Amino acid sequence: MRREDDIQELVSKFFEKDRMALAKIITIVENEPGRAKEIFDILYKNTGNAYIVGITGSPGAGKSTLICKLAQEMRNRGKTVGIISIDPSSPFSGGAFLGDRVRMREITSDPEIFIRSVASRGMSGGLSKATYDIATVFDAYGKDYIIIETVGAGQAEVDVIKIADTIVCVFMPGAGDSIQAQKAGIMEIGDIMVVNKADLDGDKLALQLEMALDSYTRQTGWRPPVLSTIATDGVGISELLEAIEEHRKHIELSGVIEERRRKHIEKKIKDIVESLVQEYVYKYLNEDKEIEKLVDKVYSREENLYSAASKLLKPIIKKFEE
Ligand SMILES: Nc1nc2c(ncn2[C@@H]2O[C@H](COP(=O)(O)OP(=O)(O)O)[C@@H](O)[C@H]2O)c(=O)[nH]1
Ligand SMILES: [Mg+2]
CATH class of the missing domain: 3.40.50.300 (P-loop containing nucleotide triphosphate hydrolases)
Structure with a gap:
């Protein structure tokens, strides 16, 4: 079975008020950000x-x-x-x-x-x-x-x-x-x-x-x-x-409820963007081979920490924009 079918079936059980489906969806949402997005694409309009x-x-x-x-x-x-x-x-x-x-x-x-x-x-x-x-x-x-x-x-x-x-x-x-x-x-x-x-x-x-x-x-x-x-x-x-x-x-x-909920949505969107950026940057930094050379240069005082960091950052931003 394809993964999308899997989710579709789970979600239809969920809407039939199946408690197992509810439990499963919560577990997915907690542990698998990728599939969580798929699930919220379907569920969110019902909230x-x-x-x-x-x-x-x-x-x-x-x-x-x-x-x-x-x-x-x-x-x-x-x-x-x-x-x-x-x-x-x-x-x-x-x-x-x-x-x-x-x-x-x-x-x-x-x-x-x-x-x-x-x-x-x-x-x-x-x-x-x-x-x-x-x-x-x-x-x-x-x-x-x-x-x-x-x-x-x-x-x-x-x-x-x-x-x-x-x-x-x-x-x-x-x-x-x-x-x-x-x-x-x-x-x-x-x-x-x-x-x-x-x-x-x-x-x-x-x-x-x-x-x-x-x-x-x-x-x-x-x-x-x-x-x-x-x-x-x-x-x-x-x-x-x-x-x-x-x-x-x-x-x-x-109208306080609307104000509170709107503020909350804004904060959540920002949080998600922040964590996506963070995830991306971590991944890039861990794969980056330049870092060792930069460590050499900082160690020998040819560069300082800040200049090294900005050298590392530039290609990350460039790649992120692609
Ligand atoms: N005397 C008394 N004990 C209570 C009352 N409500 C809760 N307890 C007891 O206080 C303890 C802690 O309760 P709990 O609900 O686990 O507190 P929580 O840590 O705030 O969630 C338990 O042993 C309860 O039975 C109450 O109204 N009167
Ligand atoms: Mg408690």
Whole structure:
């Protein structure tokens, strides 16, 4: 069978809502950039309908548990869900305690909830690209909601979560509350603040968050609400989904969603060009035989590093233009 036929068949199964085809397409998109382009040539026009919710916060705050309950709430309202988890300790990825994994089984057995874990591998650009691509595949598949879980830490995670339409920051009472709130610019990116583990007394933390939010002025006219949840018992979950829908309405009416998505598309195009150029340059540099001669010349001080680099670059640019 020719490769194109192969892809065609896979894609038609995908559109018939075959879960295996969905899983296979995600794997291809993650691992084979060449075929990914072929797939997106077909799928992309069917995207743009899913609503993306990002859930971020410190490890142990209860993100995975919350996502599990939130996904069930979405299902109760007749919606389908795709989950992307970028948390190596997540029960979705086989991490965590057995008890948590057992709880997760409620959602892993639902055919309308599809979960995919992404290894973070510490590479920021790659991570956000992989997440975006998987979200795009879920979107084309017809998922109503896509939930992305990240550990809110470095720039890499912030980049990833920015593809979300609504960003939910999860906090838990205890360990350095006020520090948590300030961490990693989380207050600036969050659209909804959740104090989870309210059974462990989250009142003080909720108050601190409210106060911190009051000191911010936002251009979008949206004041993030602070909600309390007990994820393990499903308390506050329906209110959380209400708040997400409220925020959605707000960004749709104000045009912020379009602005955010456009900005994102622009960034993604640039990222792809950048990685294509980088790939090309690496390939060329590895094949180039001139480099040894240039090393000789720099070693003997006949050239300096910069003059050598520009000598190497010229033919690369020339060849690239062909
Ligand atoms: N007491 C209490 N424990 C919770 C709550 N939500 C989650 N947990 C527990 O906190 C631990 C970490 O939860 P997890 O969802 O894996 O957190 P994540 O690292 O943020 O994804 C697990 O043992 C959960 O059972 C809650 O509302 N109250
Ligand atoms: Mg988790």
